[in-house]
């Protein structure tokens with residue numbers, strides 16, 4: 521059994537494995553531009569965030585029906601259970617689907633059909649985080665939030681993702697304020713490729729309660745101090761950072777520096793199908809390449825529940841399981 525953990529930075533569309541992509545393409549009578557599974561695998565060589573996003577959005581074309589979104593989420597939950605995940609706060613990108621004519625109801629009904637049985641089938645509690653695409657207009661984000669209103673009982677938070685540089689958080693101040701009014705939590709990708717100033721904006725203008733990635737905070741010592749004293753969590757994704765070349769190698773990953781600075785660091789998989797591993801694979805790689813010991817891994821697992829939006833009772837119960845875990 522692997523150590524219990526929460527996954528807080530996971531794009532459900534980024535769990536689409538090549539095998540499932542081909543299966544869904546066939547089911548929906550779509551011809552993919554890749555000859556076979558191996559050819560698709562070899563397309564998974566990225567130079568930066570945008571080069572990944574191009575393939576990530578293109579491959580989503582195979583997701584058409586409620587059954588497709590159900591099967592996608594069910595496949596993720598099955599893998600996550602084997603990785604020790606006991607709670608998942610799952611990002612989804614409504615605009616990536618509505619912009620190609622897929623109804624929001626189709627997306628949410630399909631995903632929730634899998635999430636509804638997750639606790640019984642996989643022992644994983646779940647919630648959804650609705651992400652706005654930051655490279656699209658702020659007005660479209662507001663329309664997306666309004667369209668999601670009938671589903672807010674299934675959504676715990678809003679997030680902000682897609683191409684970061686040139687799309688600062690300040691663009692989304694109004695829609696995040698509206699989300700706060702609706703009682704939603706707020707998180708945002710910031711400081712993945714973008715500068716530390718974007719992290720300040722996410723905190724001060726969007727009211728972000730967690731920062732997704734956030735590794736560039738190390739460029740600004742005052743920001744590091746602020747994140748540490750406010751116990752603002754970072755959802756760090758080591759495999760993602762290396763594959764998208766934000767960090768050169770795992771051995772050079774700044775995670776130990778972030779932990780030493782007293783930050784509430786969590787480890788996550790981001791888009792595991794594209795980046796070479798699921799969440800526990802990331803933990804194991806930190807052990808292997810950065811020499812993290814068992815107690816450091818336990819701290820990361822504990823942090824994942826501390827940083828979650830779980831109700832206090834389940835959060836505390838899961839933290840007790842982490843503390844009792846024997847490696």
Ligand code: HPA
Pocket residue numbers: 531534569576681682683684709712760790791
């Ligand atoms: O790592 C990411 N960054 C920004 N947008 C994304 N959309 C999916 N994954 C990512």
Ligand SMILES: [Zn+2]
Pocket residue numbers: 529530531681709732790
């Ligand atoms: Zn991400």
